Amino acid sequence: MNRDTHLRTLPPMNSALKTDLHETIKLSGPARETPVDLSTRANVSTGDELSDYPPWEIGHSINGYVITNYVAIKDHHRIYRSIHPNLRIPVIMKCVSSREPLMRETLIKHLSNERDILRTMNHNNIPRLWDYLEHEDTPILVIEFIPEQSLSELLRKDKTLPPRKVLRIAKEINYALDALTRQQIIHRDIKPGNIMLPPNGQAKLIDYGLSVIRDEEYTPVPMAQFQNVLGTAAYMSPEQIENKELDHRSDWYSLGVTLYECLTGKLPFEGTDRNRIALRHIREVPISPCSIDKSIPKTVSDFVMRMLNKRPDDRMSDHKTVDAEINALMLTCEMQRTTTILSH
Known part of the structure; x- marks a missing residue:
């Protein structure tokens, strides 16, 4: 054929x-x-x-x-x-x-x-x-086949990314999450290594081995059983760590951790003890990105911190709202960049 x-x-x-x-x-x-x-x-x-x-x-x-x-x-x-x-x-x-x-x-x-x-x-x-x-x-x-590199590879090279580029990635992954949510699918493993950045600019969310469909009877995979292979405690939501019922807002938390890392070059909670990292996700509020790097706009920092709220109800409400917020933040970043260029 x-x-x-x-x-x-x-x-x-x-x-x-x-x-x-x-x-x-x-x-x-x-x-x-x-x-x-x-x-x-x-x-x-x-x-x-x-x-x-x-x-x-x-x-x-x-x-x-x-x-x-x-x-x-x-x-x-x-x-x-x-x-x-x-x-x-x-x-x-x-x-x-x-x-x-x-x-x-x-x-x-x-x-x-x-x-x-x-x-x-x-x-x-x-x-x-x-x-x-x-x-x-x-x-x-x-x-x-997706050409070019993963977000984790880009971060290893560049350490941090400009806020506008981070927002563009967030926008593309939000599109993917919206499509998944419409099918009642929760990804459960969002992290830089599972985000591909092809040359056309359309980021792709990969690796659905741990994904679940909400309307099916499903026993969650015990993350601790193979945590040295499959678990990614540094990016898990508090409710995922505690093995509670999940919805799409759990993926937003993991995306928030990813965006935090893109902006600051650091994870919200770092260390080598996975259990301690997991407990900190449940109990502690991370330092805001703009407190780590003053050049990060507070509005962008606040957006990421809202994704990292411990309670799902305190995060965003729907994908359409997230997209609108990202568009507004991108416009603000572009206006600030233009002002900076003109001032020089």
Whole structure:
């Protein structure tokens, strides 16, 4: 099946997604009979991975997807780049690598959960699901390839970001959260590492392994069970830490922590003891961003601090209100920037 024929078989998508797909096709160049080996160098995290299965080789073929690059290992998942067999565009393949039976069983459930979540979504701030395969008794999630870097990579390089850029990221992720909320989905793992920043400026929220659907009977994954692998205590809301019933406002808290880090270069509560960090999220009020850095506008600082209120009822009310506030703050930041330029 050629690319054009396959495009006609795809489910309906909104205009933004269509544009995004055609841009990806344009960037990937003409269809090739054999995919290009984009890189043979693995960009992997350090750590003890002896309990994991070895990676598949560059050039290894899985249901027509030929691996072109070993991208990373993250939370006992291996991430590969490959070429879609029909569209001839880059895609990401994500699979569980752990050998340990209990962990492997849990991670496979998370991968299956991510598949089920992405199947319901059709939004340009959320990655598209292309396929779900099994190879050598290993399930594989095939999703949209997002070029460039994650927010965490950007922060490692730049330490902090200008308020206007932080607000732009907040606006894009709020769009994603609005789409999730409409489907009664709570992400539960918002952090810089799960926010991708492609060149077109449309930030994408990734990694739905811990997401839950509110209207389904669901037993929350005990975060402490694998906290060294999957838990992210530094970004969790108080209600998530206490294993209470969650709604979309829990994700706003985690987004607030992320924005706080973008503005200040620090987390609201830092340290090496995860239990102590969790308790501080429940009990303590963090120092405001504008108290750490006087150049941060107080209005932006107050917006982030409202996201970090302990009680969900004291946070924002709805996504439309959040978007309106962000627009107003961006306008204020732009006016201040213009005034500064003119004064010089």
